[in-house]
Amino acid sequence: MADEPDSQLLASPLQLFNGIAAQGERVRALKDAKAPKDDIDSAVKLLLSLKMNYKATVGEDYNPDCPPGTLAPGTKGGQEDCEDFVDPWTVRTSSAKGIDYDKLIVQFGSSKIDKELINRIERATKQRPHRFLRRGVFFSHRDMNQVLDAYESGKPFYLYTGRGPSSEAMHVGHLIPFIFTKWLQDVFNVPLVVQMSDDEKYLWKDLTLEQAYGYTLENAKDIIACGFDINKTFIFSDLEYMGMSPGFYKNVVKIQKHVTFNQVKGIFGFTDSDCIGKISFPAVQAAPSFSNSFPQIFRDRTDIQCLIPCAIDQDPYFRMTRDVAPRIGYPKPALLHSTFFPALQGAQTKMSASDPNSSIFLTDSAKQIKTKVNKHAFSGGRDTVEEHRQFGGNCDVDVSFMYLTFFLEDDDRLEQIRKDYTSGAMLTGELKKTLIDVLQPLIAEHQARRKEVTDEMVKEFMTPRPLSFHFQ
């Protein structure tokens, strides 16, 4: 089963459909190339099993002329599952509670981070699980048990995460993966690579190369301020590192050979009008999942397992990566997926770095934080104090409460707030004050740490070099 495109076995009907089309092409290509009979047979076998799986999920035979979007409403697997839409550029939901993450797990074919897995992480690391695990902020994974198997038998792994530097401004939501990754680095004692995809931002945005690289340097300071260990962390700009590494471009080309336009069209929705840079970029985001992209750290080792903590919207890149990996002889990266950090205005969308009122920025003053929370944080409270006392507030849609689940460490206190707000004992003003009291020192401390990050430190973090890493 190692070289099955696993992303396509538990995906949405349309993904299943696209997966079959792509596999059909692979079969034709093998036949055209007069490939060995065994290779063709196993590709045909996979095609047939994909079609059987399609029928089982969608309830109809695969018909190349009839994509699943054209099914009658109400059909199992039809449109009603697609209210929420998530890809690297769009997150859409009509619910004030935000995305239905349980449905997303089914749609993406990932696994839920359940109590059992959290307990296993606790046993393995001998550390209390991070509040992001306790509270379901990191809610989904791929192959985390495999990482733990390896870790428990003393085998090395490494962490990979990243940031698209689209502007100088980062908000608290951008810190979520980095706060968690820092914790993972500490408790597992493993090296970390951080991709700054300035090439991606140059391709997608109206930026010059110089601007995109400038944002990389600024954002790197905020990332370093999260407390990463300089002896175990390599931060790299794609634009810069591609020209400094004997391994990175080779892996990019390897991946690019094994992904067709049809596949990226199915996964990312690219069209014929997209520039060829966008079309080939997914390979650049995929390449750091393979350890020989960093020969200065892992020498020529190709077999070191990678674990990627990221927001769930980045999963399409890594579904593609996991599909390619066995075909180029590399292990599939494992993943830990986070939910989205809600905008102040509500959980229907991700925050926007271009709207200063949509979130708390890392440069906000204590006063700005207070004003923003009081003025813009969507409230689950009632219209009047009397009604609120009588009927209580709704924590499920209250953004201040949501933010507290991300940043208030004390579980008991959070639970007390939930009870008091739901019962009406706590008013919206009090809830907002609690959040302000949590955010103000958090941001101030971040700002203080960032101030200490010098250009020389940025340069050192970004210099290709060996990291403290135990080979086995």
Next chain:
Amino acid sequence: MADEPDSQLLASPLQLFNGIAAQGERVRALKDAKAPKDDIDSAVKLLLSLKMNYKATVGEDYNPDCPPGTLAPGTKGGQEDCEDFVDPWTVRTSSAKGIDYDKLIVQFGSSKIDKELINRIERATKQRPHRFLRRGVFFSHRDMNQVLDAYESGKPFYLYTGRGPSSEAMHVGHLIPFIFTKWLQDVFNVPLVVQMSDDEKYLWKDLTLEQAYGYTLENAKDIIACGFDINKTFIFSDLEYMGMSPGFYKNVVKIQKHVTFNQVKGIFGFTDSDCIGKISFPAVQAAPSFSNSFPQIFRDRTDIQCLIPCAIDQDPYFRMTRDVAPRIGYPKPALLHSTFFPALQGAQTKMSASDPNSSIFLTDSAKQIKTKVNKHAFSGGRDTVEEHRQFGGNCDVDVSFMYLTFFLEDDDRLEQIRKDYTSGAMLTGELKKTLIDVLQPLIAEHQARRKEVTDEMVKEFMTPRPLSFHFQ
């Protein structure tokens, strides 16, 4: 006119059609992006002029639903111009004389290298024009007069050519661009960069990265054996140099941002089933046309004119490059195009490195050369000696005679052979003997020079370093 897609003004009807479609998209993209009114206006103006040009060429209004292939036969600009087909992967003609190069000049929208231009090169360099110029082997150009303008006013330029290392075996045909480029380097005293596109060969062929890079090293020895000046020549493997240069990848990404899938589909015939590596590769072949891809040679200069000697089948890459150049603020590269070197079996196709009898290989012994020419070189002679003496032979289809036009330096002797063979005074056996006498020492000398090329020399040629170059 600087930012007009010049490749589309004198191209085939289908290219014109695709050019209009692409420009239409550009207009829509500008409008979507709410670009400045001036930018939109000038894009719309170009769109209208492309449509007028289409009507003038094809004789019908542009109709997006009716590509020019659907025209009635006999319509001006219709299918009858397309008997010959040339792109980087296919050269097809039904004529034993080979491709009709005059038609190709019209189809590609390039300019003929005429007597006037050859005289100008002679005046500028104070050297007798190379036999490849005298005999029309290099027959077509783009902007060569501009290069000479610059050269005469003392401005620097550089040469760029390349090779796709698909196997260890190179044949004499592969030497044509290198023999001519060596002459250009000598008479103009300019630096040269040679791209070994091992990434391309990895993407297109059933090769590993290691094999493709191995072929690069072997082929580099044959190229060095042509006599290039080590102080003025940089040979680079894409797979290696991409990871060594602070400028190369940045230019690749710049180009990739400004070319859509629609455009490469129109130019190269890519389909949705092609891998994303192929789709984005044209940017890698384009990037060395811009001087800041080589900061070790040209520092941060972006304005140094590039001149590309290559076989005409590579022109589609550089039509694309010339279309992009002004949009990213770089000068368009100039080109010198050669005809194809015919296979021993006749001029209908290019030679194949995989068929040892289709050409003279650089590793052939004197005996192999003799046997191949005698046994396989297609003859324009008559069936019997008597007929030959009476009616004469046909130099236009005789491969031995064609090879002599490439390799026999003496114009008078070549003309005498043409006369004698055409009249019947010279028999096929004598003609073949003349060719064998020219090829045997030529190949033996190449082999002797290649033997002297050490691994250290290859390494030095391939090390990014300053070259002897006069900035101005």
